[in-house]
Amino acid sequence: KNEVEQSPQNLTAQEGEFITINCSYSVGISALHWLQQHPGGGIVSLFMLSSGKKKHGRLIATINIQEKHSSLHITASHPRDSAVYICAVYRHISGNMLTFGGGTRLMVKP
Amino acid sequence: SQTIHQWPATLVQPVGSPLSLECTVEGTSNPNLYWYRQAAGRGLQLLFYSVGIGQISSEVPQNLSASRPQDRQFILSSKKLLLSDSGFYLCAWWGPSNYEQYFGPGTRLTVT
Numbered sequence: 001k002n003e004v005e006q007s008p009q010n011l012t013a014q015e016g017e018f019i020t021i022n023c024s025y026s027v028g029i030s031a032l033h034w035l036q037q038h039p040g041g042g043i044v045s046l047f048m049l050s051s052g053k054k055k056h057g058r059l060i061a062t063i064n065i066q067e068k069h070s071s072l073h074i075t076a077s078h079p080r081d082s083a084v085y086i087c088a089v090y091r092h093i094s095g096n097m098l099t100f101g102g103g104t105r106l107m108v109k110p
Numbered sequence: 111s112q113t114i115h116q117w118p119a120t121l122v123q124p125v126g127s128p129l130s131l132e133c134t135v136e137g138t139s140n141p142n143l144y145w146y147r148q149a150a151g152r153g154l155q156l157l158f159y160s161v162g163i164g165q166i167s168s169e170v171p172q173n174l175s176a177s178r179p180q181d182r183q184f185i186l187s188s189k190k191l192l193l194s195d196s197g198f199y200l201c202a203w204w205g206p207s208n209y210e211q212y213f214g215p216g217t218r219l220t221v222t
Contacts, residue, residue, distance in 0.1 A: 033211065041148075041198050043213040086154065097144075097169075098211060100154040 003027050006087050006101035013108050019074040021104045023087030026068065033098060034061050034072050035086040043086070046072070077108045112137035116201050116214035123221055129174075129188040131217050133201030136182065142204040143184040144211070145176055149197040160184060196221045 004025045013019050023032070034046040047054050047061040049070065054061050058077075063070040074081055087101040113136045123129060135141050145157040156169045158176035166176050173192050177185045184201055201214040 035213075041200075041216045041218065043200060043216075045210050045212065048210050088154075097156060097159060098154075102153045 002102065003091075003099050004087055004089055004101040006085075006104050008104060009102065010105045011107070013077050013106070015078060015108055015110050017077050017108075019077050019081075019106065019108075021072045021085050021087075021106070023070045023072070023101055024068060025070075025087075025089050025099075027089070027091050027099070029068075029089040029091055031090045032063055032070050033086075033088040033090075034070070035088060037084040037086060037103070039083070046085075074106075079108045079110050082107045112203070112205070112212060114201060114203060114212055114214040116199075116217050118217060119215065120218045121220070123191050123219065125193055125221055126190045129186070129191050129195070129219070131186040131199055131201075131219075133184040133186075133214055134182055135184075135203050138182070138203065138205075140181055143178065144202040144204070145184065145186050146200040146202065147197045148200065149194075154200070158186070191221045193221050195219065 007022045031048055031050040033048055035043050036046050037043045046059060049061055049063040058075045060073040072085055084103045084105050086103045088098040091099055115134045117132055142161050144159045146154045147157050148154050158166055158168055160166050160178045163178055163181055174188050196219055199217045202211045204211050
């Protein structure tokens, strides 16, 4: 079993839909990253979370440390949101190294 | 502001040929640097990380090596490429003030 699991692996939505991507982890962590990888391969950091909730534009990320679970929500989805979304954690024992989930491939259709 | 460069952007190399990918960081000093690989259809895998000049740690035994000859330069190398070395290679640095990792644009390597 992977230490960081994401669901779903693939997601297709219609423009305007509310989207949720889930991340569960089985190890102790210091913080959790949500990353976005565009079709060309480039990766950008969306959020870094250690507790609670963060919001940036139409994106919202939450984390529940006790349940070892995080969610990434996209409100009013748009075709330009189509990308792979990756959850990654900083493990307590690994210091500043990330352990990655397998990614969620999102396609938003107009 | 900090910037991370990688080159080349794409590379096609025959099996058995050598490899050298370069990563440089601007706007910071003594960064922690990382090399990741993403094979086709798979997730990111940490290959090497470095906390300083000449200090390299390897996460996965493989056909690759890394070097850090200067504070803001990180090089990924191979003496003889294998088909399985094909993939998307990403360099990243860690911002200790905010726990975030910043990724370079990546190099897409195809071994033929």
